[in-house]
Amino acid sequence: MKLLRKKGSNPENACHSSHALFSAVHGLISIMMMRNDDIPSTMNKTTLDETVSAFIKSL
Numbered sequence: 001m002k003l004l005r006k007k008g009s010n011p012e013n014a015c016h017s018s019h020a021l022f023s024a025v026h027g028l029i030s031i032m033m034m035r036n037d038d039i040p041s042t043m044n045k046t047t048l049d050e051t052v053s054a055f056i057k058s059l
Contacts, residue, residue, distance in 0.1 A: 021055045 028051065032044045 017055065017058060021052070024051050024055075 025048070028044065028048050035044065
């Protein structure tokens with residue numbers, strides 16, 4: 001919390017953002033588990049990478 005306040009971030013927003021990230025990661029993992037063979041596995045990794053990158057940039 002000290003780091004969030006030092007950076008000028010709102011702890012409530014950080015909590016919401018981390019919950020949103022874990023929800024997105026959970027959804028992506030679920031999709032990866034249920035994926036069909038016609039979807040390349042690299043697409044799932046790319047989507048996960050982009051999701052995590054967007055989350056980090058939003059902090």
